[in-house]
Amino acid sequence: MVEFTPLLRPETPTTAKNILNRINEIASINGLLAELRALDTHNRSMPEADIRLHVLSLPDAGSELEIEPSIKRTVGPRLFESLRRTGRAACEVWLEAHRGQLGRRATVDIEQRYLAPYAQPGVPA
Numbered sequence: 001m002v003e004f005t006p007l008l009r010p011e012t013p014t015t016a017k018n019i020l021n022r023i024n025e026i027a028s029i030n031g032l033l034a035e036l037r038a039l040d041t042h043n044r045s046m047p048e049a050d051i052r053l054h055v056l057s058l059p060d061a062g063s064e065l066e067i068e069p070s071i072k073r074t075v076g077p078r079l080f081e082s083l084r085r086t087g088r089a090a091c092e093v094w095l096e097a098h099r100g101q102l103g104r105r106a107t108v109d110i111e112q113r114y115l116a117p118y119a120q121p122g123v124p125a
Contacts, residue, residue, distance in 0.1 A: 002087070003057040005029065007117070033118055040110045052106040055113070056094050058086060 005025050013019045036053075043049045098107045 001055050003055060033114060036110050036114050053108050053110060055108045056090055058090060
């Protein structure tokens, strides 16, 4: 999986445009969390299940152009070339760190990275 949207943003959006962008990001993240929750449940409930998840996070490695909240509205050749370069570099770093785990086990803990930070008190994950 390649992440383009940061799960958390340290800044609080204060303009109408940035608030709307963050609302859209959160809606996207909620859809992702639902799918990951289902994947995690499947892996835990079936002894033979072994669906492995690997994540390359571009928000952790991207340039300002790529992680700017309005990225979805600024599509063009400059952005695509920037994403290609950043993605390739991030992939090389990721492969160096995780190559030995491919085909053997997941390289991300779904519960720790995605589900626990968004768990709501009193609501099962």
